Amino acid sequence: MIKSQRKDPGKMFEAIYDFPGQMQQAIEIGERIELKNTYEKIRNIVVAGMGGSAIGGDVVRMLIKDDLKIPFVVSRNYTLPNWVNENTLVICSSYSGNTEETLSAYEEAKSKKAQICGISTGGVLTEKLRAAGLDLVSIPAGLQPRAALAFSFIPMLFLLRKIGLIGDGFRAGLDSAIAVLSTEREKYSTENEDNPTYKLARQIYNTIPIIYGEADSTAIIANRWKGQFCENAKMLAYANELPEMNHNEIVGWENNASLFADLSVIWLVDESNHQRVLLRQKVTQNILQDLGSHQQVVSFPGKNRIERLIHQIHFGDWVSYWCAMAHNTDPSPVKKIDLLKNELKKHE
Numbered sequence: 001m002i003k004s005q006r007k008d009p010g011k012m013f014e015a016i017y018d019f020p021g022q023m024q025q026a027i028e029i030g031e032r033i034e035l036k037n038t039y040e041k042i043r044n045i046v047v048a049g050m051g052g053s054a055i056g057g058d059v060v061r062m063l064i065k066d067d068l069k070i071p072f073v074v075s076r077n078y079t080l081p082n083w084v085n086e087n088t089l090v091i092c093s094s095y096s097g098n099t100e101e102t103l104s105a106y107e108e109a110k111s112k113k114a115q116i117c118g119i120s121t122g123g124v125l126t127e128k129l130r131a132a133g134l135d136l137v138s139i140p141a142g143l144q145p146r147a148a149l150a151f152s153f154i155p156m157l158f159l160l161r162k163i164g165l166i167g168d169g170f171r172a173g174l175d176s177a178i179a180v181l182s183t184e185r186e187k188y189s190t191e192n193e194d195n196p197t198y199k200l201a202r203q204i205y206n207t208i209p210i211i212y213g214e215a216d217s218t219a220i221i222a223n224r225w226k227g228q229f230c231e232n233a234k235m236l237a238y239a240n241e242l243p244e245m246n247h248n249e250i251v252g253w254e255n256n257a258s259l260f261a262d263l264s265v266i267w268l269v270d271e272s273n274h275q276r277v278l279l280r281q282k283v284t285q286n287i288l289q290d291l292g293s294h295q296q297v298v299s300f301p302g303k304n305r306i307e308r309l310i311h312q313i314h315f316g317d318w319v320s321y322w323c324a325m326a327h328n329t330d331p332s333p334v335k336k337i338d339l340l341k342n343e344l345k346k347h348e
Helices: 003-007 012-017 019-031 051-063 100-111 123-131 145-163 170-188 196-204 218-232 257-262 275-288 305-326 335-345
Strands: 044-048 072-075 088-094 115-120 135-138 208-214 238-242 263-268 294-298
Touching: 012 019, 012 145, 012 305, 019 135, 019 145, 019 170, 019 305, 044 051, 044 100, 051 072, 051 088, 051 145, 051 218, 051 305, 088 100, 088 123, 088 145, 100 115, 100 123, 115 123, 115 145, 123 135, 135 145, 145 170, 145 218, 170 196, 170 305, 196 263, 196 294, 196 305, 208 218, 208 275, 218 238, 218 263, 218 305, 238 275, 257 263, 263 275, 275 294, 294 305
Parallel strands: 044 072, 044 088, 088 115, 115 135, 208 238, 208 263, 263 294
Antiparallel strands: none
């Protein structure tokens, strides 16, 4: 048994290790989807969700951006965009089924006569969808929402395919990602310097990570990494995207230079990135190299874009886990979120 699992009573180690298996299970769920309703004249898509459920929508948007022909928006709010109407597909995604922002968005989607379906384990959202005769994809319960990413994004891919909005080209990428991660997790789950996720965690756990990626691509993974550092390792982290970062944030790396030694920069790079963005990443790394902050590039070879990007996600999950272990922190509880929810309940 890995020694650090003693600090992990919530079994986040197992949840991360099982990600390839969860992907396979999610594929099986997706293949079994049978739609009760018809979806017609869809001109845009909104995924309504928060936290781990919303990031599933972001991952879908990232993976199908070259296939989907209509706008796709992830809405993290109580309200939906004002343009939502009867030609909008609204996918309400809530792992617990009780996320108050998503439930509010569901009611607004109904009032706007949008075409609605959902993904959940149960809760109020499931009750509402079933009572209204709407399509629901039921996914397994018992995980932290952030550890259920495979169940948030893979059934959504199949849902969009069943509706006829995308093809099935994503399937080969999922299969190759499962094969690669089933091998790589053996290395990522070991507590030694030969494990690159453990090694990176030991380098950055006493810093504030800043993760940079390309807009609509690795920047979505950067946001996932940020959330995993915050929730698993209980440490602040921040993310931003290129090329926008080059038009403002880069200038901020000047004053307060005494703080830079406490920052770490992680560049998430993929060969599919725009050639000018790849150049910008290299030039920006050179500009920042003398500022005293640790920089690390994370990039993977692979058969296809989907495989490589999912690999980056899994790599980041392990880095966040090993940061938690370095802090002697149980990665599963999110006490401040629970406290916030309890305070909000007092004002319902």
